[in-house]
Amino acid sequence: MNELRLGPILIRNRFLISIYNFVENRLGIKEILDLEVFYKLAPSYLGIFSCFGGITFFMFTLQVVTGILLLVYYVPTTAQAYDSVVHITNNVPFGWLIRGIHHWGANIMIITVFIHMGKIYFHGIYKNPRELNWVTGIVLLICTLSFSFTGYLLPWTQLSYWATVVGTEIPSAMPVIGDYIKIFLRGGADVSQITLTRFFAVHIMVLPAAVIMFIVLHIIMIRRQGISGPL
Template identity: 50%
Template sequence: MFRKVYYWIDERLNIRPYIRKEILDKPVHGRLNFTYCFGGMTFFLFLLLTITGVSMAIYYVPSPDHAYDTVDYLTYQIFMGKVIRGVHHWAANLMVVTVFLHMLRVYIHGAYKKPRELNWITGVMLFVLVLSFSFTGYLLPWDQKAYWATKVGTQMPGSVPLIGDYVVRVLRGGSKIGALTLSRFYVLHVIFLPSMIAALLIGHFAMIRRQGIAEPL
């Protein structure tokens, strides 16, 4: 069945040679040890986070009146709620670990050097996105931890002279943490950052395909 559909599409678009050459038969080093897997792990965690995140977004309402109650509902009252939110939480934590190990491996192997400078730079951008994800995601349950961590975190740019106060206000959508902060962080967490990370991931992977994995030492 799958083969039939594939051939039907191929008859019209002629994608088979491309898929064979660029994906399936693409040569890869035979002697890659497990330290080369941290990037793949991170991507897999990204997929887990997307699926569990979209699932939770079905129930979650980003308003100070409802955020806490909807998270409580989706965690404790819905079938598998604890698991879905638990996977999202732990995958996010583990993702920081795998990103860190991935970067460490690339650094130790000097794989960021010419000609792969651009891939390192997109990688650092992805790292910043991952941290932004965890910071914005933290506020969404609207519990004590969420409120105070966000209050302190968004106050940090305020220490910069002249523009600091303005940055804090733009981050919060006002001078205080409130309804506007929550909807801002929600949009960043589920719309803005995911589209940015998707675009950068495509670039990151396309460059690996183009240049190949750095030769193992």
């Protein structure tokens, strides 16, 4: 076999063909590739607003990549957090770019999430049989907003410190359990090093793991049910 046709792609390179054949003989990927990738047609009724789920997913991957890069230089201590962020921005080559993408990407992701959600809401796509997908979407929304809240504290600026003081003060308005929630979020009576450490842990480990799990569920359900038709 001298050429391999995968949908619109024609491969003539013998080495690439032999790699493909190796995998195909063992896993039988041709069926899945044809069905899910190469001959899967997007419905003609999809418009620009149908793209925002995918755009949000792209923004998330961008946040993961830039977040990992920031993690290389960021120091999560009250003494050094601000200095390390300043160091990233001013001294590390392209640090301004990586931090800028993470900062603005976070803002843009919130916008794309709400456009995506508005499309699903106003077109009634959340209705039967897609209720479960709406529920996973709401979990992802809560995770995204928690990302914003926890990430905001990490540079340890005046703005982020007081925003966290105010934000963690809000649950204490609840009767009986309010103060316990506040102390649980802060890890003590005040916003301190403990708060920074737990916000950091939630921001870089807990939320990414949760979001990846729910994105997988979200996409499996879309693939199972197909994209909803027009109104």
